Amino acid sequence: MSSSDPLPSAGQEASPGSWETYKRLLAYVKPFWLAFTLAIIGNVIYAGASTGMAAAMEYVIKAIENPTEGNRLLLTTIIVGVFALRGVGTFMSQYFINYVGRHVINALRTDVFHRLLTLPSRYFDDNASGRLVSKLTFNVEQVAEATTSAVTITLREGLTVVGLLGFMLYTNWKLTLIFLAVGPLIGAVVSYASKRFRRISKRIQGSMGDITHVASESITGYRVVRTFGGEDYERQRFAEVNDRNLKQSLKMASTQAISVPVIQVLVAIAIAALVWTMLAPDIRDGMTTGQLVAFITAAATMAKPIRQVTSVHAKIQKGVAAAYDVFETIDEIPEDDPGTYAPERVKGNIRFEDVAFRYRNQLDNVLEGISIEIPEGQSVALVGKSGSGKSTLVSLLPRFYEYTGGEIVIDDHALRDYSLKALRAQIALVTQNVVLFNDSIAANIAYGALRDCTREEIREAARKAHALEFIERMPEGLDTMIGDNGVMLSGGQRQRLAIARALLKDAPILILDEATSALDTESERHIQEALETVMQGRTTLVIAHRLSTIEKADRILVMDNGRIIESGCHDELLAAGGAYAQLHQMQFSEQA
Template identity: 60%
Template sequence: MADRQSNLEGLSSEAEEYPSWQVYRRILGYVKTLKKWFILAIVGNVIYATASALMAPGLKYIINSIENPTEANRVLVAGLIVALFMLRGLGAFMGQYFMANVSRGIVHDMRQKLFQNLIRLPATFFDRNSSGHLLAKFTYNIEQVTFAATNAVTLILREGLTIVGLLAYMLYENWRLTLIFLIAGPIIAVVIRVVTRRFHKLSKQIQLSMGDVNHVTGELIGGYQVVRTFGGEDREVARFTKVSKNNVRQSLKMALTQAVSTPVIQIIISLCIAVLVWVVLDPAILRDMSTGAIVAFLTAAVTCAKPVRQLTSVNAVIQRGISAAQDVFMLIDEPREADTGTHVAERVRGDIEINHLTFTYPGQETAVLDDITLSIKAGQTIALVGTSGSGKSTLSSLLPRFYDCEPGQILLDDIPLQDYTLHSLRQQIALVSQQTILFNDTVHNNIAYGDLGDVSREAVRQAAKDANALEFIEALPDGFDTSLGDNGKRLSGGQRQRLAIARALLKNAPVLILDEATSALDTVSERAIQDALERLMKGRTVILIAHRLSTIEQADLIVVMSEGRIVEQGTHDELLAKQSAYALLHSQQVNDRPIDITGEEAPRTTQGPDQAPDDFE
């Protein structure tokens, strides 16, 4: 987790190279598609600001009317009060409601762009970023961005125009006195500049701490069974308390900065107002201005304090938005999975050639695969076996190009994988991995997923039948229309695995990758599935990864791997006759005696004959 966080911090610091105004301008760019609502919101804020600014000259008129009461003045004063408050109410409604439309529209647009790019990012991106920090961008960060683009704009327009209107009236009444009040401007600007830097720094820390909170929470939700089984409740509570306290600490720093800056600015304004009052009470000034004008002028000066306070508080919102936007835009701009291939294949034969392939995961130094050369003919079933960490699953993940391999080359039907378009390449491959992934959708939609969405219900039913899943599916409350919930947790492990196998059966691809495909099945179900898989394998290229050697004895070629290298290959009988690596693995399972590929015998385990040894995948 620390590595991922440091990586995020590095990316965030890189984003800081862009000026804040440039980031904010990009935020406001999302308003273009919502300009109708934005314009209406601006009109509402202008109405509100105008009505607020008219309060001061209105007060002058009221005081003058009190000094010179007439019937006309009584009606006009009453009407003026009602009109001003109605205008403020109308402006507040328009500004708030139409800006809410803009806000939700920006949230939708940004989340769409985030998701559309996220779904096309390479596997290496997901390897180096935690899900908690990514989810924080979709929730917390985007909300902060929209606050900066909408709430902040609302306050700037409404309070800013109010200040402009009040200052305009003050200049009209007495420009010399107004200059005294404007002395506060440069001082306030210096305070805001200092506070802005602090807000920006703290906003980054708050976002990282929110990502940590999401990360720890997500791990608990995904692994609650392990937590409870191993008594990890106290440990997880301690972890969550730590990251939550850090989030509170950073938030309180932000609140402290804001709480200090606002009174400081208020004191500066109050000092200016005090000087104004002292000057206004000079007899010479009193002679030049009427009582109504003096009261209205001082009211306008005092009224400026509230919008100035609002404008200083909006600085925190803007800085949080800019800081959050840098992370959001960083993800939106993240380079997508390279798809430079142009070859489109309808259906390949399934010949696979691997030539001197070496592969190292990004950020690591040790090669996972080392000089792999392998020839797989169309229609052959190839079994990859070996101890955990030997590179079997890594090799299978290179075929759909989840990772690109260099040096070395993989050819499909004599064409390099990089020459295929990604969609065309992956259409040729069906995958059932040891980690079954199901979606919060119906049974039918989980089997007929993605490109398979248009197949008939009968075809889906047949695939389920071939995967030995039909019986339990029909026993569900709504059959194929039953919703599975989060990752199909309502089903047993074997049932979930059989749905994944049914999905692969339905795809009917020429290349089939089975990575521990029967690992979660009981003996009876596995036997039924093996029969179905054997029928499916005919005429297709199958790459089979299994820890139980009894499931691969009929493979056309068995490839034994160790530490990223191929140590031997051949049929089951050929490899047994060699009395080498495969024979040792086979002996290990048959005799329940863990023996390393190097030939060193380990102590007996207490596992049953059908269980995988601890050092096997």
């Protein structure tokens, strides 16, 4: 469920209080109209009962002046009836508005998460993970405040004000107009407070994102923090963002604390003006003592709902600012996926035709004039110093980034002709930075689209990756939970699970980005054998710093500054005495 109403772009001045944001929130409420209607009915019952309490004061005075059995019975029945009605109204309004609110939050959170799964890589490059998590947690909860307790109080107390005003107009319209004279002043205070609440709320949301970001970095990288004595630095970073959040929160609290008593004083002035005026006989219009007391009670009773409605404005403005921020993420443009070609399995003939690429904010190309032809089943190794463009080149193949010049072709079909799902189904990927999930070993090997693989297929993939030897030593074998990002495993074990995952996928194209970098010499020998097996019959692109691991590649490409400067097999490049021979000599000297 999502709404297609557009919002201003990030570059424009945000107007979180605009009707557009309210409209989009209402679109999320629409499927739960029955529960919302019941909540409104509950609020009407509560407001009616509150008005009835003020009106009942007339009968209280009558009963005091004339304490007959009938009056006593009537008065006690009214008291019990009014409070019973208020109880029913309170339950209906609170339960059903919370029902609607939590469903809206569930839908919003789902929409944000689903959109995050479809956004291009550049979005994640531009936005820290901590801030994105903050959107899903803190910001969406702020919307919950606006759609549950805030709406309940606004409806319930707002209807109470309307009911009491109606009773007062019915009783004496002249006195009511005097009471309403302070209305514009109250409106001005509320308007000023609303704008300030909204502005501060946006800053609080930004500072909460910073808190989540700094905390998640410190927690994830705790080993580096402790090894390099970064505790004081991290404390300072956290203190800065935490203090910023504190200052904004205190500004919010001070605005709220000032606006509420100011409004209360204004209401008190209006009530005092009433009391003074109603003693004039021409205004009183022959009202009985009971009617006068009922009128004053209604005016005094109104102070509490007015105070609550104005104090809840902060929550509403927080919620609207948060909703605007959440909708901004939902409105982000997903990955471009115009292709429709979806073959069952490609052969794996890959061709790069004068390919160029640059990141959005860079003037110079990161890759320039890349032309390679890789026949199916051939292995090509990419070598070169860090920053030469190796990883960028292979990340163009699954379209994590869109190349800005030239063309990439697989089996005579341009990369953009393939649907993203079909394209990525043809590629298995093992990177230096292994990503594992807080799940069992089996679930990590048979991840995503592989989850329907049999237990035997999972075991076979683990065996080929030389992972079965350590898996069988685990307390629960394949069902062992491995912790957050495989924290229970060594670097080599994590790498072998990633290789097992790639083996299980059995894709025709294989990308190995520093796949053996985390392995010790013994493990590397085993993995190298496994990789040589799995590379047979597959088109493989290998990135490696250790040249000893790619000596058997069909072709080796040497990259420098985003260009291919040498191409050939291991022996040819050594004989040529160029850049590859220098790299080889350098590594050989270091090993020696």
